[in-house]
Amino acid sequence: MTAQEDTAPEQPVVEPAVPAGVGAGDEPEWDAAEWHGKMLVDIDGRNIGKLQDVYVDVETDVPQFATVKEGFVDRHLTFVPLGGLHVGPDYLQVETTDDQVRSAPDLRLHGQEMSQDDESALYHHFEMNYTAPDTQSGRRLARR
Secondary structure, three states: OOHHHHOOOOOOOOEEOOOOOOOOOOOOOOOHHHHOOOEEEOOOOOEEEEEEEEEEEOOOOOEEEEEEEEOOOOOEEEEEEOOOOEEOOOEEEOOOOHHHHHOOOOOOOEOOEOOHHHHHHHHHHOOOOOOOOOOOOOOOEEEO
């Protein structure tokens, strides 16, 4: 093995894409259309999968989760938290590990939505605070 083969590739420097919080009346500083199809990578730079959809908080419109498709035969969506997201030239880096994503609850969407119980399980798996909003649906997440 040569010295070149032992050296891990240098990680590119990336800038935060999502503000820590969006104030009332402010426009969000993100564009989910630009993110569609980009590779999601974990905190260690390992590929998680290509971004399918973005789910935002219904009260703040701030992105909370993205979905990636997993599996070759029985493909299903896996949710990945977007807190602390960094945008690279052709990827989005999240502040979670691939192992945390793979061990997330297996959620099935009911049409375009997930149940309030599934939302709660997802937030708790990633150790995020969850409080159901005071909306007709009682759900916190909406797909964009």
